[in-house]
Amino acid sequence: MAKAVLETKGLRKAFGALQATDDVSISLRAGEIHAIIGPNGAGKSTLIGQISGALTPDAGQVLLGGKDVTGLPVQARARAGLARTFQISQLAMEDTVLQNAALGALGAFGRPFGMVRPVLRDTAIRDRAEAALERVGLLDQRAMRTAELSHGQRRQLEVAVALTLEPRAFVMDEPMAGLGTEGSARLTGFLDELRSQAPILLVEHDMDAVFALADRISVLVYGRVIASGTVEEIRRDPAVREAYLGDET
Amino acid sequence: MTRETLFNLAVLAGLIALPLYAHLAEEPFTITLATRAVILSLAAVGLNIALGIGGLVSLGHAVFFGIGGYAMGILAFHAQNYMPLMEAPFLIEGTKSMPMIWLVAVIASALAALVIGLLSLRTSGVYFIMITLAFGQMFYYFAISWSAYGGEDGMSIYVRNDFPGLNTLVPIQFYGLCLAALVLALGFNGALARSRFGLALNAARQVPERVRAVGLDPFRLRLVAFTISGAITGLAGALFADLNRFVSPTMFSWQLSGEFIVFIIIGGTARLFGPVVGACLFVVLEHYIGGWSDYWHIWFGLLLLVIVLFGRGGVIGLIAGKARAHG
Amino acid sequence: MSLILIAEQILNGLQSGIMLFLMAAGLTLIFGVMGLINLAHGSLYMVGAFCAAAVAAATGSFALGLVAALAGAAAAGALIELVVIRRLYDRDHLDQVLATFALILVFSEGTRWVFGSFPLYLDVPAALSGPVTLPGGIEYPLYRLTLILAGLAVAAGLFWLIARTRIGIQIRAGENDREMIAALGVDIDRLYTFIFALGAALAGLAGALVGAIQSVQVGMGEPVLILAFVTIVIGGIGSIKGALVGALLVGLTETLGSVFLPEVFKLFMAPAAATQTGASLSSMAIYILMAGVLLWRPTGLFGARA
Numbered sequence: 085m086a087k088a089v090l091e092t093k094g095l096r097k098a099f100g101a102l103q104a105t106d107d108v109s110i111s112l113r114a115g116e117i118h119a120i121i122g123p124n125g126a127g128k129s130t131l132i133g134q135i136s137g138a139l140t141p142d143a144g145q146v147l148l149g150g151k152d153v154t155g156l157p158v159q160a161r162a163r164a165g166l167a168r169t170f171q172i173s174q175l176a177m178e179d180t181v182l183q184n185a186a187l188g189a190l191g192a193f194g195r196p197f198g199m200v201r202p203v204l205r206d207t208a209i210r211d212r213a214e215a216a217l218e219r220v221g222l223l224d225q226r227a228m229r230t231a232e233l234s235h236g237q238r239r240q241l242e243v244a245v246a247l248t249l250e251p252r253a254f255v256m257d258e259p260m261a262g263l264g265t266e267g268s269a270r271l272t273g274f275l276d277e278l279r280s281q282a283p284i285l286l287v288e289h290d291m292d293a294v295f296a297l298a299d300r301i302s303v304l305v306y307g308r309v310i311a312s313g314t315v316e317e318i319r320r321d322p323a324v325r326e327a328y329l330g331d332e333t
Numbered sequence: 334m335t336r337e338t339l340f341n342l343a344v345l346a347g348l349i350a351l352p353l354y355a356h357l358a359e360e361p362f363t364i365t366l367a368t369r370a371v372i373l374s375l376a377a378v379g380l381n382i383a384l385g386i387g388g389l390v391s392l393g394h395a396v397f398f399g400i401g402g403y404a405m406g407i408l409a410f411h412a413q414n415y416m417p418l419m420e421a422p423f424l425i426e427g428t429k430s431m432p433m434i435w436l437v438a439v440i441a442s443a444l445a446a447l448v449i450g451l452l453s454l455r456t457s458g459v460y461f462i463m464i465t466l467a468f469g470q471m472f473y474y475f476a477i478s479w480s481a482y483g484g485e486d487g488m489s490i491y492v493r494n495d496f497p498g499l500n501t502l503v504p505i506q507f508y509g510l511c512l513a514a515l516v517l518a519l520g521f522n523g524a525l526a527r528s529r530f531g532l533a534l535n536a537a538r539q540v541p542e543r544v545r546a547v548g549l550d551p552f553r554l555r556l557v558a559f560t561i562s563g564a565i566t567g568l569a570g571a572l573f574a575d576l577n578r579f580v581s582p583t584m585f586s587w588q589l590s591g592e593f594i595v596f597i598i599i600g601g602t603a604r605l606f607g608p609v610v611g612a613c614l615f616v617v618l619e620h621y622i623g624g625w626s627d628y629w630h631i632w633f634g635l636l637l638l639v640i641v642l643f644g645r646g647g648v649i650g651l652i653a654g655k656a657r658a659h660g
Numbered sequence: 661m662s663l664i665l666i667a668e669q670i671l672n673g674l675q676s677g678i679m680l681f682l683m684a685a686g687l688t689l690i691f692g693v694m695g696l697i698n699l700a701h702g703s704l705y706m707v708g709a710f711c712a713a714a715v716a717a718a719t720g721s722f723a724l725g726l727v728a729a730l731a732g733a734a735a736a737g738a739l740i741e742l743v744v745i746r747r748l749y750d751r752d753h754l755d756q757v758l759a760t761f762a763l764i765l766v767f768s769e770g771t772r773w774v775f776g777s778f779p780l781y782l783d784v785p786a787a788l789s790g791p792v793t794l795p796g797g798i799e800y801p802l803y804r805l806t807l808i809l810a811g812l813a814v815a816a817g818l819f820w821l822i823a824r825t826r827i828g829i830q831i832r833a834g835e836n837d838r839e840m841i842a843a844l845g846v847d848i849d850r851l852y853t854f855i856f857a858l859g860a861a862l863a864g865l866a867g868a869l870v871g872a873i874q875s876v877q878v879g880m881g882e883p884v885l886i887l888a889f890v891t892i893v894i895g896g897i898g899s900i901k902g903a904l905v906g907a908l909l910v911g912l913t914e915t916l917g918s919v920f921l922p923e924v925f926k927l928f929m930a931p932a933a934a935t936q937t938g939a940s941l942s943s944m945a946i947y948i949l950m951a952g953v954l955l956w957r958p959t960g961l962f963g964a965r966a
Contacts, residue, residue, distance in 0.1 A: 136546070162548035174543040176536045187536050190529055191547025197557060198529040199521075206529070249547060390754050452951050455958045459697045459753055459897060463889040464954065470886045471947035478940045587886065591699075591761045598758055628773050634765030641759045642747055 087150070088113055089283050090135070090166070090253040095144035097130050104130035106307040108144070112253055112283045117275065119286045119294045122304035128287045129171070131304065132257050135285070136168045137161045149252055162191065165252030167282075169259055173238040175230050175245075182226040184241055185213035188248030216247040220274070236267045243271070253283055260290040272296055295319075303327070337653035341606045344613075348512060356505040364504040365576070370616040371511045372572045377596040377608030378518045379565030384594065385603045386531060387558040388538030389454075392462050393469030394593050396449065397442040397563040399476065399585035401570025404438035406580035407482060409490040431496040431510070435571055442567020443560050450559035454552055469587050476582035487581025494575055501575075511572050515609070518565050523605050534558050566593070599640060601647030610648050667798050669919050670912065675804045677911020678811030682866035683888040684895070684903040685818055686859025692898030693834040693855055694749055699760035700740065701863055701888065702881025703767035708733040708864020709871035709880060710771060713780040722785035726868055733864020734857040736767075741856040746849070764882070772878045779875035782868070807869055814862070815904060822900060831855060835898060887914075890946055894953045896963025905961060910946050917942035 088111035095108040104127045112118045122128055133139035135146055137158040145154045146161075153161050162168075175184050186203055189212040190196055204210055217223045220240040225233065233241065239259060246254055259275070260268045272293045275284060279299075288294050294301065295315050302312040303324050311321045318324055348371065355363035376398050383389040411418050411427025419425040428434060453464040477485045493501045501507045525531045537544045537551035544551050574580045583589070592615065599614055600607030618636075622629040640647065687701050711732030716725030740763060748756045784803045792802040822828040830851055833841045842848055867881065874880070891910050895902025922938025929937065953961065 138542075157550075158542075158545040159548050159550045162546055168546055170542070170546075174540045174546070176539040176543070178539060179532075179535065183532060184536075187532055187544070188547045190533060191544075191549050194548070196529050196533040196549050196554065199525045199531070200528060202524075202527040203529045203532045204527070209529075245543070245547065384754075390757060392757065452954055455954060459691060460893060460959070462697060462753060462757060463893050463897075464950070466886055467890045467893065467947055467950055470883075471944050474943035475940055478936075478943045480936060587882065591757075594754070594758060595761065598754075602754075628769045630765040630769040631773070634762040634769070637762035637765070638744065638759055641755050641762065642744070 088147070089149060090255075090285060091147040092131075092135060093145040093147065095131065095134050095146070096142045097127075097134060097139060098142055103307045105134065105141075105304075108304070108307070108309055110285075110302050110309065110312070112285050114283055115279055116299040117279050117284045117286055117297045119288060119298035119301045120304055121288065121291070121294055121301060126304040127307040128304055129257070130307075132168070132255060132287060135255055136166065162249065162251075163194070165249075166255060167246040167249040167251035167253070168255040169242045169246050169257060171257040171261060171287075173242050175238060175241060177229075177231040179230055180226065181217065181222055181228050181230055181233065181241055182210075182213055184230055185217050185226075185244050185248055186210065188216070188245040189213045192249045212248050212250075216244040217241075219247060220244040235262055236264070239263055239267070239271070243274070247278075251282055253285065254278070255285045255287075257287050258289060259286070260288055260293050268293055335653070337604070337606075337649060340649065340653050344606055344609060345516070348515075348609075348613075352505060352508050352512075361504045364508050366616060366620060368504070368508045368511050368576055369573075370613045371508070371515050372569050372576060373593075373596065373616065374609040374612040375511070375515045375518055375572065376566045376569035377593045377612050378515065378522055379562050379567075379569060380593045381562075381597050381608045382522055382525065382565065383555075383559050383562035384597060385607065386526060386538065387534050387555055387562075389555060389559060389562075390462050390594070391465045391559070391562075392587065392590050392594065393449070393465030393467070394563070394566050395585050395587065395589040396469050396472045397446055397566040398570035398573065398589060398593075399472060399580075399582070400442040400445050401438035401567035401572075402574035402580040402584040403476065403482065403570075404441050404567070405434045405494070405571040405574040406488055406490060408434050408437060409494055410482065410488055413491060429492075429494045431494045431501070431575070434494060434575075435568055438567045438571035439564045442570070443564035445567075446560045446563025447556070449563075450556045454555050454559065466587055466590070469585060469590050473582050473585040473587070476585055483581065485582060487579060487583075490574070490578045490580075493578055507576070511576075514568060514572065518568075519605060519609070526605070530554070530557070595637060599637070599647055601649035604647070604649045607647060607649055614648065664796075664798050665919075667796065668800060669916055671798075671800055671804065671808070673912035673915035674908065675808050675811075675911070676915055677908040678808055678815070679866045679870050680884070680887055680891055680911055681815060681904050681907035682811060682862045682869075683884055684891040684907050685815070685900055686862045687888050688892045688895070688898055688900060688903045689831070689855055690859050691892075693831055694852055696745065696748060697753055697756050697760070698745070698859075699757060699885065700763035700767065701859070702883075702885030703764050704733045704737055704860040704863040704881070705867035705884055706767065706771060706878065706881040707736045708861075708867035709782070709876040710775060710780065710867075711864065712868030712871055713782040713876045714775075716782055717780070722783070722872075725782065726865070729864045729868035730861045733867070734861040736864075737860020738853055738857040741853050745856060746852065749852075768878050775878075777878065779877035782871045782876055784872045803872065810869065814865070818862075818900065827851075827854070887946070890950050892960070894950055894960055896960030899960070899962035902960055902962030909949065913946050913949050914942075917945035921945070 090112040093109050095105050097105045108131055120128055130139060134141045137156060145152055148164050148166055153164055186209050189209040190203065193209060214223060217226055220243050222237060222240050222244060225237060243259060260271060263271060268290055275297055278284065298315055300314060301318045302309050303318065305327045310327060311318060311324045352364045352367045380391060380394045383391055408427045409429055412429045417424055417426045449468050453461055456464060482488055495501060496510060499506045533544060533549050534554045537554050541551040570584060596611030596615055597608050600609065600611030618633060619629065622632055626632065683701065683705060687698060690696050690698055708729035712725035712729035715728035716722050744759060744763065748759055788803040788806050790802055791799045792805060794800055822831055830841055830846050834851065887910060891906040892903055894909060895906030921942040922935045925934035925938045
């Protein structure tokens with residue numbers, strides 16, 4: 085078994101009486117896509133928050149490349165090689181598409197306190213930003229203001245910013261949300277190739293995409309992982325069928 | 334060249350030509366008025382780095398203006414009275430040299446901005462506004478109670494400070510110095526907006542979550558921006574004190590902090606020349622409406638209300654159209 | 661330094677704290693429910709003081725003056741809410757700051773236009789003037805004692821209004837969710853105007869009550885406004901309880917600091933230097949208090965955690 089790039093051990097988080105995540109231990113190995121599925125309110129967002137560092141767990145650990153990052157804030161985890169995309173696009177709407185990608189590249193290269201040289205004339209940053217835009221198919225839109233992009237294009241840009249980080253692991257929060265059939269199919273193909281660059285922890289509602297992409301699936305219900313395994317194992321698992329997939333299969 | 338750039342160049346040309354004309358026509362008062370406008374512009378340019386790019390609505394920037402002013406006042410006061418500031422453990426004397434005074438003003442106001450920023454940037458939104466306002470008031474009352482340097486009455490400096498190679502007593506020469514400082518600050522601001530730091534700071538205003546997610550710390554970006562911003566406003570304070578040859582606690586007053594924000598908004602938020610246009614317009618209106626009606630603040634208040642409620646984008650927005658994303 | 665002096669100063673601190681509460685309560689309500697930062701709240705304080713002084717001078721009745729202060733400030737509050745403020749609810753804080761800053765300019769200069777630059781005087785009513793002897797032999801001005809009791813009564817009324825009445829339920833609902841109260845069939849526009857006028861009336865009342873022990877003049881509102889900001893930053897924005905605790909803390913710190921800090925410094929410094937240092941430090945004491953609270957709890961003592 086390959087060594088885990090990203091791993092959680094016994095993560096717990098409660099909001100008042102609500103146990104949002106309850107002893108969640110999952111791992112993400114090199115080269116794989118590990119999908120997290122579960123009904124609304126199952127604790128997926130809380131889990132992503134704890135992995136990315138936005139939420140502090142009540143108990144448990146998050147390990148990145150074998151190192152404990154539980155105490156680190158969001159920005160330190162990003163620097164350690166964790167790139168996330170947001171369920172609701174978090175983009176600088178007043179800026180151009182290229183500027184948004186350049187922000188990612190700037191984060192990857194560090195040294196954000198340069199105040200004299202124009203950032204877009206910095207070839208290292210610009211090249212990396214444009215390469216990422218090209219990969220998601222947004223290079224022609226680079227001079228557009230982000231607010232003018234379509235919803236689908238914003239989702240693509242969201243992925244492009246994560247690409248500029250050249251991370252060790254991706255954490256993607258519903259990247260297919262609102263994309264439509266064609267857009268989902270295109271992104272599915274893209275993520276399929278991306279896994280060889282860095283593994284992806286994928287939280288997704290689109291079951292077609294999940295079943296097409298995932299090497300492994302973990303099912304989260306009421307904050308607990310009730311099943312974990314390959315696509316076939318999950319499809320067959322009676323507990324999953326009852327708790328979650330029942331109506332859909 | 335965009336319309337905004339053309340407009341900016343026209344403003345700059347006006348700032349050079351008008352005082353020169355006044356100099357030739359021997360109207361020193363016009364030059365003094367222009368100097369006041371240029372210095373207030375510089376103060377607002379400083380604030381604009383925090384507010385325009387960083388989105389930090391500081392209602393206490395008069396603190397840095399006042400610190401710059403008192404840096405000048407204290408150094409010059411000791412120099413004119415031949416009284417050292419400090420004798421032990423080592424001797425520090427006052428000075429009448431502008432470059433020295435500016436250096437002290439910039440360092441002192443940057444330090445104050447760093448400390449105030451460390452405390453107030455832990456919060457955001459309304460808290461930040463109220464806290465910066467409160468710190469402003471703290472410095473105001475401190476200056477009033479500081480009787481060694483004039484307390485409530487402030488202190489006068491008899492002769493304007495010196496700048497090597499210039500006669501600062503000639504209004505146009507002092508004006509030239511102030512304009513040079515303003516142009517340098519604008520150049521720096523323009524470069525900063527396009528730089529790595531500008532990109533990151535601007536994004537931290539719009540989507541702090543994203544900035545964290547790419548590995549940058551919005552708090553640090555804002556703290557650096559606030560410190561630079563305070564330093565520039567502090568330099569303006571030192572110049573303002575030299576223009577009036579007088580410093581008093583009113584340099585710390587919250588009204589002044591409010592006016593700095595007003596300059597930026599009248600001119601146009603996030604525009605390089607916004608603070609300049611706003612400050613110049615303010616000085617002109619103050620002079621002309623003030624000469625026509627004793628209650629000019631009413632008219633100014635109403636004008637400001639109309640601009641805030643109905644006129645988005647300020648004067649530059651009106652003239653040069655919508656702002657464009659640069660790059 | 662006698663115990664009597666200390667007791668007297670504590671009462672003074674309570675008195676200024678409770679008046680500060682009247683200002684801060686309105687500010688914090690308006691922010692909590694409408695999300696609005698109102699710099700012009702100090703102008704409403706001034707309006708109340710001027711109304712009271714003008715009417716009391718014309719009629720010779722302090723009570724009529726107070727009624728005029730409440731009515732005048734509430735009317736001014738309702739007017740600016742209808743004309744200006746309601747256009748600001750959906751704007752960002754920067755626009756709110758600027759527009760209410762503009763209102764200060766209009767109010768201050770307008771008042772100067774009508775009443776001139778010289779301060780007006782509002783006399784303490786004869787029935788309340790003079791000292792009263794408290795248990796323990798403390799002689800204390802009856803008027804100031806009345807202020808403390810009146811302020812406490814108003815505070816109690818406000819807590820009752822918010823906790824026990826229908827309008828209080830609407831206010832609390834509005835703090836949590838705007839759409840929710842719309843769904844309950846409440847007329848939000850009227851509710852907002854009411855809250856704003858209520859806050860204005862409280863500020864006007866404070867202005868009138870304090871106006872009798874200080875002078876009534878243009879610009880009297882802004883120092884109090886800033887103190888009220890410090891108060892609600894300490895107490896936590898949006899919390900009435902926080903406003904009360906914050907106001908008492910600020911009132912006591914300011915009053916006791918200015919009296920006792922110079923004395924404290926005299927213990928180990930030359931008297932002149934001690935007076936100077938003590939005065940400087942006491943002028944900063946409440947801001948240091950604020951900074952301390954912020955370091956400890958960035959959203960104030962009773963503020964919702966951000």
